[in-house]
Amino acid sequence: MRWKPKLTSLVAALAGLLLFGIVLRHYWPPSRSLAFPRGTIIVGVDASYAPFALDDGESLQGLDVDLATAVAGEIGLPLRFANIGHYGLYDALISAEVDLLISALRIDPNRMEDVRYSLPYFDNGLVLVAPADSALPDANALTGKGIAFEFASSADSFIRAWQTQGIQLERLPYELPQYALDSLRLGRADAALVDATAYLLYQSEQENWESDHSYVSHVPLAIAVRADNVDAWKLVNGALSALKDKDELARILVKWL
């Protein structure tokens, strides 16, 4: 009968140790050598997708390339890129061919068994755009307005959903998102619904046109890390936070968008 208290004490002690270990692991500073055992951060990127990453034949250029360089600088390790087609990116990460994916990837809930995502660095959701001198309509005030958009895009699905909800608006479908924005700029539409990248690129090319925008949906883009590489995930989030605090992230976004 005397062994029971001893066993209970032992189990309690082990449980306590385990809990202590988990807490310690959570708060302990991440290790660069555990996160990136090769001593170099290898970043997988699909360099065929403007303005995030492009291969000009000599080097890679783009928002994601600059971001990767800045993140590696914050972590304090050298960087190497692996240019991989979109469909091979996640397999490259899972099989440890690369350490990180920085490739305009949206946070995908279906992949979270294998992947951890960083803090988002850009929101590529849909934005409702209007000229700066007019009141920016929200979705509830679109009745009677002409809305320009790319036909059969996610913007089109959104507008159809608004119509299903009873909002009587005029559909102005175009072949490309930039044509929808042309329509707005030239006064043929009251608003345009396009993705944030299309809008920011267009606005940056139109020096004499001022517009305003608001998000109607959110598509956060983030850096992907293997789920078991908690140290890398912490280091990347730390780097992103530092870049944000120093306005370096904003500078990179403005440079490319």
Next chain:
Amino acid sequence: MLVALILYLRPVPWAGDKLNVEQQVVDSAKPQVCVHTLLENEVEESKILRSLELVREMGASTIVQFFPWAYAEPEAGAYSWGIADRIVRHARLQGLRVIARLGLVPEWARADDAPRATTLNYLPESSFSYFADYAAAFAQRFAGEVERIIIWNEPNLSFEWGYRPVDPAAYVRLLRISYGRVKAANPDAVVLAGALAPTLEPPGSAAGMNEVDFLKAMYRHGASAYFDALAIHTYGFLDPPAAQPKLNQLNFRRAELLRDVMLAHGDGRKPAYITESGWNDHPRWTGAVRPSQRAAYTLRAFQFVEDKWDWVESLCIWAFRFPADTFSHPDNYTLVNAEFLPKPIYFELQAYARDWARPEAAWLPRPVEA
């Protein structure tokens, strides 16, 4: 109250029993029109049904559909056919012919002495026989319904070969063992080899091997005896469909380079199935054309096949619809978006396949300065 409670707690029938659909017939004037569907991850049966209804209504009579081994045999020897049964049943009810693409390795079959984490495309040689067993079990279960079976996908790409160096000889060994077992299970089955990715990877590349060299190597290792037809992937990228094929260029007629290899090895009697093809129309992807070009090129590609490639049985467009948007350039290969909204190319293909008048332009002309 009690009745409400009983109704609430009553067993819910499996979704496979829910949707009763009348047998349909595809109305099509163009038997080559085919699409690659991605129904294996659909949880809701209604979405499988809606996808296949749209395929039929478009006038495509054939689909290529992925049947993941990892879903069918999550534990060794214990088959679970629910997902495959549901897809094949609905395809049959819509009057569609199915070309099955097999792959995706269950975890138990990947367990060897790999030095690092493996992907779902990692098939060690010790598991070739298990894969062949799955292919045979599939062929037997769906005999009379699914007669065309593709062995693996794009083995000339490292990532499709489990992030290992590509190995034509090993792929031929996989083909050999699979061919024998599939034929034993269903002598009428047509075994498709290849499904090679169009790529310009140079010799020695870690990423893969160009598909023409890979096919030549397959023949050197005796592949000819182990397939009945070749599955071809050919994309247009920036070129129109009639652009001349070249070894150093990716375009639609690059398929002819693979046909030349078949002819050089005495396999001219075997047909080909183009199981992936198409153009992309993302506004910011380097390999994309405009949506109107995409539609025009795609129609001309079908006409080209009809007029000049009598060795091609089907031209299948990648991809009909994704279950969820990627919010990146792959979305712009689809014919229908994730919310089942058909794109202009869908209506163009429908008019072509069903011999209807071409639809009016779906969009307004580009606005210009007054």
